[in-house]
Amino acid sequence: MTPTQRDPDTLLPPLPAELEDAWIDALAGASPSPDLQRWLDQHPDAARDLDQLTQLTHALAAERSERHPGARFFDALHDDILAQLDAPQPVELRGFQPTPAPAPAAGWLGLMDRLRDLLGRRPTLAYAGAMSLALLALLAFALASPTTTTPPPTTPPLASAPSAQPPHPALPAGLAHLDPVELAALQEQASRIQIDLGGAEEDDDASDEEALASLVGWNNLGFLAAHDADDAE
Amino acid sequence: MIVTLPQPPTPPTLDHLGARAQAGDREAFGEVVRLLQEPLYFAILRLVEHSADARDLTQRAFLQAWTQRERLENPAALRGWIFAIGLNLARNHVRDRGARRFDPVEDLHLPAREDGADADLEALEDKERLRRYLEALPPRQREVIALRIDAELSFREIGQTLGCSEGAARVNFHHGLLRLRELMAGE
Numbered sequence: 001m002t003p004t005q006r007d008p009d010t011l012l013p014p015l016p017a018e019l020e021d022a023w024i025d026a027l028a029g030a031s032p033s034p035d036l037q038r039w040l041d042q043h044p045d046a047a048r049d050l051d052q053l054t055q056l057t058h059a060l061a062a063e064r065s066e067r068h069p070g071a072r073f074f075d076a077l078h079d080d081i082l083a084q085l086d087a088p089q090p091v092e093l094r095g096f097q098p099t100p101a102p103a104p105a106a107g108w109l110g111l112m113d114r115l116r117d118l119l120g121r122r123p124t125l126a127y128a129g130a131m132s133l134a135l136l137a138l139l140a141f142a143l144a145s146p147t148t149t150t151p152p153p154t155t156p157p158l159a160s161a162p163s164a165q166p167p168h169p170a171l172p173a174g175l176a177h178l179d180p181v182e183l184a185a186l187q188e189q190a191s192r193i194q195i196d197l198g199g200a201e202e203d204d205d206a207s208d209e210e211a212l213a214s215l216v217g218w219n220n221l222g223f224l225a226a227h228d229a230d231d232a233e
Numbered sequence: 234m235i236v237t238l239p240q241p242p243t244p245p246t247l248d249h250l251g252a253r254a255q256a257g258d259r260e261a262f263g264e265v266v267r268l269l270q271e272p273l274y275f276a277i278l279r280l281v282e283h284s285a286d287a288r289d290l291t292q293r294a295f296l297q298a299w300t301q302r303e304r305l306e307n308p309a310a311l312r313g314w315i316f317a318i319g320l321n322l323a324r325n326h327v328r329d330r331g332a333r334r335f336d337p338v339e340d341l342h343l344p345a346r347e348d349g350a351d352a353d354l355e356a357l358e359d360k361e362r363l364r365r366y367l368e369a370l371p372p373r374q375r376e377v378i379a380l381r382i383d384a385e386l387s388f389r390e391i392g393q394t395l396g397c398s399e400g401a402a403r404v405n406f407h408h409g410l411l412r413l414r415e416l417m418a419g420e
Contacts, residue, residue, distance in 0.1 A: 024388075024403045027410060028381055029238025053410045054235060056417075060367075060382045061238055063360055064275055069284065074271055077288060081270075081295045082263050 015039070015046075027053050029061070241385040251311035255302045262302075266295050269312060272384035273319045279379035280323040281330075282364065290326055294319035313393030316384065320376060320394065366416040374409030377402055 015023055022036040027050065032040060040047040178186065247268060253261035270291060277294075278287035298305075298315045305314050367375055373395070380391045381402075391402040 021403065024407050026235070027407060028388075029236075030240070031237050032235065051235065052414060056410055056413055057238065057382055058236060059359075059363060060378070063363065064383050066360075067275075067278065067284075073288075074274070077270055077274070077292060078263070078266050081266050081292055082259065084292075084296055085259060085262070085299050 023050065026050060027057060029054070029057055239385065241387050241390075247311060248309045251305070251308035254299075254311075255305055255308055257302075262299060265311065265315075269315055270295070272386070273316060276316065276379045276384035277319050277323045279367070279383045280320070280376065281326055282368075286326060286330075287323075290322045291319065294322055297322075310393055312386070313390050316380065316386065316390075316394040317396075324372075362417070363413075366413055369416060370409050370412055374405050374412065377405040378409045378413075381406055 016039070019033075019036050019039055022030075022033040026032045026036060032050075040050065247265070250261045250265050250268075254265050273294060274287055274291045277290050278284060281287055281290065294315060297318050305311060367378070370378070376395060377391055380386045380394060381388070386394065388402045388406070389399045391406075392399040395402065397405075
């Protein structure tokens with residue numbers, strides 16, 4: 001490659017590295033430095049290249065001059081700006097405008113101020129905290145309350161199951177459609193399930209209520225039939 | 234023969250004015266406006282290509298700089314900081330405006346005489362072509378050219394304004410001119 005050929009891998013002519021800044025400064029309108037001028041004298045192609053590019057910058061600068069609106073334009077602009085320095089700004093402020101924070105109060109009031117400030121500046125944190133507390137409360141309530149109770153329907157009491165369990169309370173609504181035989185079968189199954197699951201046998205009232213309330217769900221899920229099938233196997 | 238363009242103005246008192254303006258000195262800020270409004274206006278005009286919009290955005294840039302003057306960390310970087318505000322406003326304006334609009338025809342200095350009209354029209358068309366090709370440049374190259382040619386900032390100040398190094402500003406300027414030449418040669 002001859003010195004006058006352009007290096008295809010770079011956008012600059014094969015300039016010495018120390019002349020690259022001088023080249024760009026010359027593009028931008030500065031006079032070529034003595035070293036750059038000497039190099040340009042030895043590389044006429046690069047000199048023509050520089051001349052073409054600087055003509056572009058001259059054209060842009062000339063257009064700038066032609067678009068100059070005159071001194072009065074800028075005098076008026078200056079006056080308008082100063083007149084509005086203290087006016088409420090209609091500009092849309094996309095950045096955060098910090099305001100000086102007041103000095104925190106002492107003691108308990110200061111703590112409340114800090115808490116209010118924290119929650120105000122971190123609404124997401126406050127919301128997440130409140131939701132977490134609510135969820136924990138719901139979970140604790142769900143775990144503490146064993147079952148949900150429904151108003152007992154006004155139906156006559158059923159006969160006791162063959163397992164000789166004490167009389168059970170009124171049926172939940174989900175079992176009202178069952179006849180006494182079906183219900184007795186369900187109660188028998190429920191008792192076996194309670195025993196299988198290690199349910200309490202001493203506290204009959206509670207176990208009866210649990211069994212009856214659970215029967216609604218178990219029956220709907222077909223669990224009892226499946227459990228019976230397992231037993232048969 | 235290479236014509237020398239005017240060098241970027243470097244007011245020696247701008248740092249001092251910036252510190253006083255940051256402290257709330259309206260007179261000092263007025264001097265800052267007087268020093269920077271013209272280059273800022275031309276830089277914004279190059280980007281939005283509409284004189285009324287450029288005036289409005291220049292005004293808003295200075296007002297925003299005044300209201301947020303406490304955020305200026307280094308008064309010596311006042312010029313780059315104000316230009317950064319102006320450029321952001323110009324970018325947002327162009328984005329929000331959508332398709333560009335240009336100055337009205339009466340601003341294009343159309344020739345009134347019949348003789349010599351062809352040459353004038355050709356010159357006018359060249360200017361329009363130049364503007365059109367500038368718009369075809371990548372945003373960073375266009376901004377660097379605007380800041381160097383129209384705002385007459387140094388490459389160091391251009392780097393401060395755009396958040397890049399001085400070297401990157403130089404390279405973008407060179408690449409932009411090369412690309413501009415390619416576009417014009419491709420006609």
